Amino acid sequence: MRTAEQLRYLILAAQREGNRVLQALLTELDLTPAQSEALGLISDHGPLALSELGDMLVCDSGTNPSRIVNRLVAAGLVERHPGKQDRRQIRLSASRLGASTAERVRRIEGRLYDSIDAAVSDADQQVLIRALGRLTEHSPAGESLHKRLAAEYPADSGDDPLVAEVLEDAEEHGFGFDIVVEPGPA
Amino acid sequence: MRTAEQLRYLILAAQREGNRVLQALLTELDLTPAQSEALGLISDHGPLALSELGDMLVCDSGTNPSRIVNRLVAAGLVERHPGKQDRRQIRLSASRLGASTAERVRRIEGRLYDSIDAAVSDADQQVLIRALGRLTEHSPAGESLHKRLAAEYPADSGDDPLVAEVLEDAEEHGFGFDIVVEPGPA
């Protein structure tokens, strides 16, 4: 088996496993991993339009998070308000319950991150971040993550040394799956 | 953002991106990535029971791939035969069309792997494989991958130095998400 093939399946397996563990941890909150990601973003980054949320979501990126938000609204965690300037937009904000739930989600996610820290050394994590950053640069999901990092370090995205490192590395070597996706001749 | 959190989202983004690219490449064959994985396994590893296939699938692992196989059978790529010894089992084998389609899938996947090789150095790929192997060891999806590697190197799984390295490393440091998944008090 080619190394790259093994890597592809390991990435798939790691994603599945992380999702499985997080889903199990979130059962007590009646939330799915995707819902928890959306709730965290809405809680952290204040009133958001659906499209702004979609730009920051790594899950469900590129498409519409309407349905995920629907569930959060139905659960009373998020409030939808019509936009005032642009009546096409809606503004999403966390309810009081949503904010406290988001805090519980953060603590649960912390347990997952602790387990990642226990399994992978800091040095290896740096390598992983650089390499996976190269693979996801210029892709929808990768861009979502960069938008989130930019939102967390609003003054200067260079505040995050990891982002700076990935971008710098990318400048040197180019990045991303260099496959042009074109519609088939069908 | 914690390094581990960034890593989690990068793994998610890389999986999504790889899947997106592969799906686009497979459009010409009218196959999804999950279907192509199942077809490749059936084509490579001869008549398989559904449960044997499920044990090797990284996608859809843990559950049963009946529905994926249904589509392959409907497309004429795979044949279902009742088991002779055990009448509960079915035996899955690739049709002539399925075998040639599997070959085309291999070539398409090769393009994806070439792009991974272009984006990530061999040395970094080794680190990724070791680290992701640590994260997925002892998880359903990780076990599936190990079963596949064992099936490819039937005489001695140590034929694959990467597997040996991961296992050796795991012996030293322990591995996997060390979170015990237990049912909530609900």
Place this chain on the structure above:
DNA sequence: CTATGATGTATGTCATGACACATATGTCGC
């Protein structure tokens, strides 16, 4: 042989993801 449990497979349900399309609203050229 029969009752009991284990195993292999199929299917129902729910939430995602990816895609296409529909509708409402905004913007811009004229």
Place this chain on the structure above:
DNA sequence: GCGACATATGTGTCATGACATACATCATAG
């Protein structure tokens, strides 16, 4: 103001993934 187009959101559809359950068949204790 009006029409063409862009944008924001909602919704329909299909294939997964994860879970639970149903059913047939096998294995085994007695």
